[in-house]
Amino acid sequence: MEKKVPVGVSARHIHLSEEHVAILFGEDYKLTEMKPLSQPGQYAANETVAVVGPKGSFNKVRILGPTRKATQLEVSRTDAFALGVKPPVRESGDIAGSAGITIQGPAGEVTIEEGVIVAARHIHFHTEDAARMGVQDKQRLRVRVGGDRGVIFENVVARVSEQYALDMHIDTDEANAAGVNNGDLADIVD
Amino acid sequence: MEKKVPVGVSARHIHLSEEHVAILFGEDYKLTEMKPLSQPGQYAANETVAVVGPKGSFNKVRILGPTRKATQLEVSRTDAFALGVKPPVRESGDIAGSAGITIQGPAGEVTIEEGVIVAARHIHFHTEDAARMGVQDKQRLRVRVGGDRGVIFENVVARVSEQYALDMHIDTDEANAAGVNNGDLADIVD
Numbered sequence: 240m241e242k243k244v245p246v247g248v249s250a251r252h253i254h255l256s257e258e259h260v261a262i263l264f265g266e267d268y269k270l271t272e273m274k275p276l277s278q279p280g281q282y283a284a285n286e287t288v289a290v291v292g293p294k295g296s297f298n299k300v301r302i303l304g305p306t307r308k309a310t311q312l313e314v315s316r317t318d319a320f321a322l323g324v325k326p327p328v329r330e331s332g333d334i335a336g337s338a339g340i341t342i343q344g345p346a347g348e349v350t351i352e353e354g355v356i357v358a359a360r361h362i363h364f365h366t367e368d369a370a371r372m373g374v375q376d377k378q379r380l381r382v383r384v385g386g387d388r389g390v391i392f393e394n395v396v397a398r399v400s401e402q403y404a405l406d407m408h409i410d411t412d413e414a415n416a417a418g419v420n421n422g423d424l425a426d427i428v429d
Numbered sequence: 430m431e432k433k434v435p436v437g438v439s440a441r442h443i444h445l446s447e448e449h450v451a452i453l454f455g456e457d458y459k460l461t462e463m464k465p466l467s468q469p470g471q472y473a474a475n476e477t478v479a480v481v482g483p484k485g486s487f488n489k490v491r492i493l494g495p496t497r498k499a500t501q502l503e504v505s506r507t508d509a510f511a512l513g514v515k516p517p518v519r520e521s522g523d524i525a526g527s528a529g530i531t532i533q534g535p536a537g538e539v540t541i542e543e544g545v546i547v548a549a550r551h552i553h554f555h556t557e558d559a560a561r562m563g564v565q566d567k568q569r570l571r572v573r574v575g576g577d578r579g580v581i582f583e584n585v586v587a588r589v590s591e592q593y594a595l596d597m598h599i600d601t602d603e604a605n606a607a608g609v610n611n612g613d614l615a616d617i618v619d
Contacts, residue, residue, distance in 0.1 A: 315507075315605060316605035316606075316608065317507055317601060317602070317605050320605075328577065328578055328608065385583075387518065387584055388518055388584065389583045389584065390580045390581060390582050390583060390606070391580065391581040391583070392580050393575075393579045393580060393581070394577055394578065394579065410606075411507060412507070412602050412605040412606040413606040415505060415506035415507050415510075415602040415606075416506075416580070416600075416602040416603040416605075416606035416607070417606070418506065418518065
């Protein structure tokens with residue numbers, strides 16, 4: 240059976256806690272939605288922040304909403320070298336002992352001691368897609384993407400929920416290494 | 430049999446023709462060697478140039494010597510997006526119809542209509558290494574690199590010569606996607 244999954248390429252982005260939104264944008268500020276993302280309820284906000292590391296900075300890092308319990312900056316390894324930070328490869332939400340960074344908004348600045356990660360590549364499966372493809376939550380998959388420059392990614396984490404829409408998330412390094420674009424189809428090998 | 434190959438990560442770099450060295454650095458200028466590269470006779474020069482695309486530029490692009498018949502700028506796909514150019518993935522020397530760029534040196538500037546490529550990943554084999562591993566010149570290989578973030582690269586081009594030292598060349602996107610560093614070992618799968 241063919242097991243095809245659309246690819247979504249994640250550029251560097253940040254999730255903010257309510258507390259940090261208040262510091263960066265002002266008390267009681269609410270993020271505003273620019274466009275919805277593939278996962279239900281998630282959106283790209285109109286707002287951006289600057290992130291400043293020991294070696295370099297990025298001026299317009301997109302905020303993804305809604306707010307979360309903890310602030311989390313997701314960068315590629317290429318970005319990490321440019322910033323001068325050493326984030327671990329982690330699943331979203333697993334930020335204990337990860338890298339720190341300084342974040343600047345129009346109303347203030349905050350330095351986090353942890354929260355910077357390189358996101359581990361993963362596939363969101365709706366429960367029905369997972370059942371159809373015989374995939375379990377947390378399973379590690381091998382997934383082929385790309386044409387002539389094709390690569391097989393190992394250790395792609397399966398995340399299964401009724402809240403999810405079928406989508407494989409890779410970062411810009413991974414997309415560029417494989418020569419793939421948003422919306423291209425990946426094949427689950429095993 | 431184990432088929433292990435050391436990985437060399439290529440950052441963006443440029444090869445210049447003698448004619449372009451004269452324009453960029455002055456008549457009769459000779460590039461000077463900073464350090465030798467893994468391939469015999471090749472070296473990183475002390476000299477750098479700026480490259481300017483429609484969307485962005487890089488100020489200090491390392492020149493690799495010696496001079497070649499045609500100027501060739503090798504960038505990652507991440508770099509290509511930053512410059513605003515669309516180079517094809519090509520083997521070194523195969524620049525017909527590739528992308529153009531403007532190159533600036535201390536003595537002058539030159540705009541090339543073609544010569545910008547994303548280098549196709551490849552392995553240099555000394556003839557004896559190729560014989561030992563049962564690899565033919567121009568063969569396409571699948572090669573595994575990396576640890577937890579491991580990937581299998583397809584269509585890795587084998588290049589066999591008595592002039593070559595055993596080395597797998599990938600660019601920064603590919604290295605970062607796989608989480609590998611210079612000198613790590615890759616495994617030829619088949």
